[in-house]
Amino acid sequence: MNIIRPIAATIIGLFLGLLVTFFAGENPLNVFLIFATSGFGSTYDFGMTLTYSMPLILTGLSVSMAFKSGLFNIGAEGQLTMGALAAATAGALFTSVPAFIAPIFAGICAALAGGIWGGIAGYLKAKRGAHEVITTIMLNFIAAGIASYVTVYLLKDPNTQNPQTIPISPNYKLETFAFFDSAPVSSALFLSVIVAILVWIFLYRTPLGYEIRAVGSNESAASTACISISKTQILNMFIAGSLAGLVGVGEVLSRAECFKLDFSPGYGFTGIAVAFLARGNPIAIIFSGFLFGALQKGASDLEIFTHNVTSDLSLVLQALIILAVSADGLWEKILSGKKVKL
């Protein structure tokens, strides 16, 4: 039943979304075929789908990690901005780091930067009682401000008019796999999957993970059991932030090779949808992240291959899928209704 629900929700959402395209004057079957072929049609297409999925898996993990201790992390966007900026800064400034260690070094910088950004919200929540939804949203704006300051005034690439930082030194570059025919898929792909598995182990097989879940399930019971609420919340937001910050590894080290202002098409916010579809399960997030990646990729091809439908359809589809998956009352009615009949 746990698996049936998200799958059914996806099918319902897709169906309704395609119905919308019918009213926009397109053949829904045709739109569906474009989605399918654009996601998986060639090795390049598949590579692009993976490229879109990688950051979504990480931001999905970030949101669900915070959710485990009852916090709502809307700030994945700001955290990934800081992470990517840190990775790009490390890559541009510390050029002498040897090739093998360099990407790891940049990854640590990205995770730390994202983690600190998330940790600030965690600290404000735990020590000052500021609601994390408000603070994370506001930190998003601050991150965007810092990013544009650094990009435009400190590390501006003088060879282009686009607002982007100096390219990272070659030591830092993650080679993209030739198999994917110039789609920027690198070993960062494995990073997302490995991190997802690690998060699962952390949450369900370690004492710290247990504490986080305990705080999320019942705060007063957890504090009675001598779990420090504030420590757990700060730590949890730090981890959530560093997960989002890791987006910088794939996006900077293998895709753009520099920090581009406004590079993220809202990965942080789509991550919320990814986490919800997977109902917070880290392993399921791999699949829901992949699904949303395919939607994103398919949507940008709609722009190319149809006349009336633009890439905004992916937002419609995401919304419908989330509506379908979160319609609790409806699902209980359907499921309980069946039980009565049986």
Add this chain to the structure above:
Amino acid sequence: MQLFNFVKNIFLKSFFFSLFAIISLNSYAEINNKICLILDKGGKDDKSFNQSAYEGFLKAQSDFKITKDSKYVTVKEDSQSPHFIRTLSNGDCGLIIAVGFNNADIVGKMAQKFPKQRYVLVDSSIKETNIRSLSFQEHEGSFLIGAIAAIKSKTAKIGFIGGMEIPLIKRFALGFESGAKYINPKIKITETYVGVSPAAWNNPTKAKELALSMYNQESDIIFVAAGASSQGVFDAVSDMNKKNNKAETKKFVIGVDSNQNYLIPGTVLTSMEKKVNSKIYSAVKDFIENKFTTGVITCGFADDGVDWAYDTYNKQLFSNEDIKKINKIKQDIISKKINVPDYYKVGK
């Protein structure tokens, strides 16, 4: 019986083969004249740069034998741009037209990967064997605009509002400034920008604030080059003119890229037109007639790439004397009597 089957088999096979050949030949003929236009974030209705490109594309589509599959796509966010260019470069389109400096770097890379694909790049000067780069001489146009503003200004104070602070826009500013100083060395010019990030192209509220404060400091003409933010300056000038009806203190605005004179007739002094439409039209024309050439093409006054807009909407604002002066300066720029400073060469 076996022989019959064999013959049937051969027949069917050759039939299908020829069918296949016909279809593929047909589609080959179609591929050749498919034109794909990639617009930058402003989209086809930005009343400015992208719209001009789109108009040229539409005109070419109605005048030449171009397949109906020809299409335009709009880049909504930066990460889409490499993907669009890469997907369209797969041989589907005969000619790809990419608008805006945002797309330029990526087209440069893709052009090396797909040497048979032909591209037109608007607003760039990338040299590749399969790219025609249209490099508009914004500084020349802006110089003339600066001169016009200085001729028409009654307060001897004029302003420039740019979108994002980048070399391309600074090129406008420098041309404008030196044009104004050419007419009146003592003229006061206020130069300001909406912002430093791409959001600056789409922030009419801030542009309006900037414009209002400039007008309140007695500037009476503002030249605006700020994409979708320009709308704010147009709003500001109508607000100012609503408050005071005296003809002597009337405020003016100067549009950019497209001819924007029609937006507020009589208040838009003129527009610095970049003739993206006609340059795209002629690129498609060359392509269809198989005369397509590549390389960097400069589009200045001499090549009718930039010009000032003079039409029924702003006719009453200029006396014959003004027109003579303006045309004289234009001729002098073409004949290089006037040396217009280029930010791309001076600024660095």
